[in-house]
Amino acid sequence: EDKVVQSPLSLVVHEGDTVTLNCSYEVTNFRSLLWYKQEKKAPTFLFMLTSSGIEKKSGRLSSILDKKELFSILNITATQTGDSAIYLCAVPLGGNEKLTFGTGTRLTIIP
Amino acid sequence: DTGVSQNPRHKITKRGQNVTFRCDPISEHNRLYWYRQTLGQGPEFLTYFQNEAQLEKSRLLSDRFSAERPKGSFSTLEIQRTEQGDSAMYLCASSSRSGFGANVLTFGAGSRLTVL
Numbered sequence: 001e002d003k004v005v006q007s008p009l010s011l012v013v014h015e016g017d018t019v020t021l022n023c024s025y026e027v028t029n030f031r032s033l034l035w036y037k038q039e040k041k042a043p044t045f046l047f048m049l050t051s052s053g054i055e056k057k058s059g060r061l062s063s064i065l066d067k068k069e070l071f072s073i074l075n076i077t078a079t080q081t082g083d084s085a086i087y088l089c090a091v092p093l094g095g096n097e098k099l100t101f102g103t104g105t106r107l108t109i110i111p
Numbered sequence: 112d113t114g115v116s117q118n119p120r121h122k123i124t125k126r127g128q129n130v131t132f133r134c135d136p137i138s139e140h141n142r143l144y145w146y147r148q149t150l151g152q153g154p155e156f157l158t159y160f161q162n163e164a165q166l167e168k169s170r171l172l173s174d175r176f177s178a179e180r181p182k183g184s185f186s187t188l189e190i191q192r193t194e195q196g197d198s199a200m201y202l203c204a205s206s207s208r209s210g211f212g213a214n215v216l217t218f219g220a221g222s223r224l225t226v227l
Contacts, residue, residue: 101153
């Protein structure tokens, strides 16, 4: 059965710390992996990864995919309180790009 | 374009009542998805439309749930005879098959249902 597993489930750090969030997957016909950030409402798109070893970066956020070991990490450096959110990892299944999500990592940044 | 719009944002209903949610996707997106999210869980897929055709339904979608997208634009999700277990956030998302951001789902803010 296809599955997406995220760890840790929750993480509390102080402002300025660096965090690493993990997402492992077991999916047939893997094509891509997506990261979303969810604050109180809509998940917002962060990154889509398709190739191993190529880092995607946006400001203090970066992500990389390892297709051999079947995982991805999301790094956030110099965390700010605005980074507090649930971070969701998802993999599209089937031809219609239906996303299967992990349970998410709840990140809390303490000022 | 203001993104994916959902309404109502919140709905409180009594068990046994029917509720309907509406989703207006990004205008040029031909794919539309409904998801359900409960506390502490990631969104779970419910159903998918390409234009007006409903192409896939999850086994999570019982007979009490029905979704439509009559003209390939907005969509409605109706829940009949609501149960307390239906309490959740119902998220709509849309995507385009081509162009920048192809296959990346854009989500609406969701409709939160509370069944008393």
